[in-house]
Amino acid sequence: xxxxxxxxxxxxxxxxxxxxxxxxxxxxxxxxxxxxxxxxxxxxxxxxxxxxxxxxxxxxxxxxxxxxxxxxxxxxxxxxxxxxxxxxxxxxxxxxxxxxxxxxxxxxxxxxxxxxxxxxxxxxxxxxxxxxxxxxxxxxxxxxxxxxxxxxxxxxxxxxxxxxxxxxxxxxxxxxxxxxxxxxxxxxxxx
Ligand code: IMP
Numbered sequence: 001x002x003x004x005x006x007x008x009x010x011x012x013x014x015x016x017x018x019x020x021x022x023x024x025x026x027x028x029x030x031x032x033x034x035x036x037x038x039x040x041x042x043x044x045x046x047x048x049x050x051x052x053x054x055x056x057x058x059x060x061x062x063x064x065x066x067x068x069x070x071x072x073x074x075x076x077x078x079x080x081x082x083x084x085x086x087x088x089x090x091x092x093x094x095x096x097x098x099x100x101x102x103x104x105x106x107x108x109x110x111x112x113x114x115x116x117x118x119x120x121x122x123x124x125x126x127x128x129x130x131x132x133x134x135x136x137x138x139x140x141x142x143x144x145x146x147x148x149x150x151x152x153x154x155x156x157x158x159x160x161x162x163x164x165x166x167x168x169x170x171x172x173x174x175x176x177x178x179x180x181x182x183x184x185x186x187x188x189x190x191x
Contacts, residue, residue: 003190004062005031006063006183007032007062007065008032008033009035009037009059009060010033010066012143014142014143014144015067015143015172018163018166018167019032021163021167022167022176025167026180033064037055039085045082045111048112049114053066054116057116062117062118063116065116066113070109071109071149072107074108075103075106079099084144085144093145093147093148097137106132108129109129109149109170111127111128111175112125113125113126113178115182123179123182125176125178127170127171127172128171129152130151131154133149133150134149136148138156138157139159140159141163142166
């Protein structure tokens with residue numbers, strides 16, 4: 001029996017580009033469906049992703065997955081965290097730099113992928129990327145907070161890197177690569 005390609009449901013073209021490259025690297029097929037899903041108010045990326053995966057599956061049918069992520073700044077007690085997309089749209093990068101002021105700049109990007117086959121299998125995968133908030137925005141690539149996030153051990157922001165470079169380090173590449181390895185394993189067991 002052939003394995004249906006999973007559909008990645010997102011409204012974010014930047015995320016889709018990163019996820020497509022990770023699937024290609026793992027030699028796995030993928031479909032992308034651009035759509036907004038409702039985001040519940042929750043302090044947990046895991047809870048948000050499960051709720052979104054159920055909606056996405058009803059929308060598209062077949063096996064689907066979604067990805068939820070956020071920027072957690074330690075000295076701001078994890079702000080903006082699960083509310084990153086709202087804070088990005090309202091305060092923006094400059095607003096977050098103003099809120100941070102001269103406080104400690106350590107931060108972590110977190111990502112949760114939730115896969116649901118529409119029948120009985122639901123799996124979640126996580127990824128973290130430690131780093132710091134830059135003094136000022138730099139770079140034109142990527143999306144969201146990429147211009148102000150410098151991964152640990154690096155000198156450049158995510159926005160100054162190619163997608164391939166970002167994918168070697170990012171929170172999303174960890175969660176999505178874990179999904180790819182799991183899909184590969186499950187498929188081998190079934191053949
Ligand atoms: P959501 O997962 O669609 O709720 O959006 C997460 C938000 O966090 C995005 O809109 C960005 O503002 C931010 N974010 C998450 N991952 C990244 C990333 O890899 N680079 C830059 N910003 C990110």
